[in-house]
Amino acid sequence: GDRTKSTKAVVSTQSTGGQNQINRLECPYPVPLDDLYGWNVHDIAPGKNHHVITADYSAIAMGKTTMGELGMGPGTKSSSRPDKMHGVDGLKSIQCAAGCAHTLLLVDDSDSEAKKLIDDLDVNHD
Numbered sequence: 001g002d003r004t005k006s007t008k009a010v011v012s013t014q015s016t017g018g019q020n021q022i023n024r025l026e027c028p029y030p031v032p033l034d035d036l037y038g039w040n041v042h043d044i045a046p047g048k049n050h051h052v053i054t055a056d057y058s059a060i061a062m063g064k065t066t067m068g069e070l071g072m073g074p075g076t077k078s079s080s081r082p083d084k085m086h087g088v089d090g091l092k093s094i095q096c097a098a099g100c101a102h103t104l105l106l107v108d109d110s111d112s113e114a115k116k117l118i119d120d121l122d123v124n125h126d
Contacts, residue, residue, distance in 0.1 A: 035082045036060070047098030052085075052105075054093035059085040059105055067101040091117050 039055040050063030050070055061070040062082045070076055071085030085103075092108040109115050 033082075035062075042093065043095050045096045045098040045103075047103065048100045050098060050103070052096040052098045052103050053082060054096045054105065057090055057092050059088045059091075059093045059096065061085050061103065069098065069101060069103045071103060087121055088117075090114075 036053065036055075039053070039058075039060070041053055041055050043054045045052045047063065047069060050061055050065060053060040059071065060082045061072065062079050063070065064078045065072075065076060068074070070079055070083075071087065072079065072083060073086055085105075088105060088107070091105075091114055093105050094108055095106040097104040107114065107118070109118055
């Protein structure tokens with residue numbers, strides 16, 4: 001992502017027995033999420049136990065995964081801090097959505113380089 005721009009995300013959450021902790025914080029009032037400082041954030045989507053953020057040519061996720069919704073590979077079960085989603089780096093993410101066990105990204109495929117990156121995605125059909 002372009003880390004020269006200044007973007008500030010703010011988060012507010014209350015723990016429900018550890019299920020929805022973000023950065024291990026319990027913050028019933030809005031506080032800055034400094035881990036996203038410098039990203040040019042376009043969209044943030046909350047899922048059941050994870051969050052997805054689009055920022056220029058990256059998608060970022062954090063939280064717990066049960067069905068691979070963090071997009072960080074098969075061995076990743078959780079990420080308490082925002083981290084890049086593997087496989088979509090270099091694609092311009094426009095919008096995101098997250099749900100109970102899924103993450104959706106709307107990406108710009110208007111140029112040949114983006115189309116090649118999309119074609120080269122490692123899709124597991126098991």
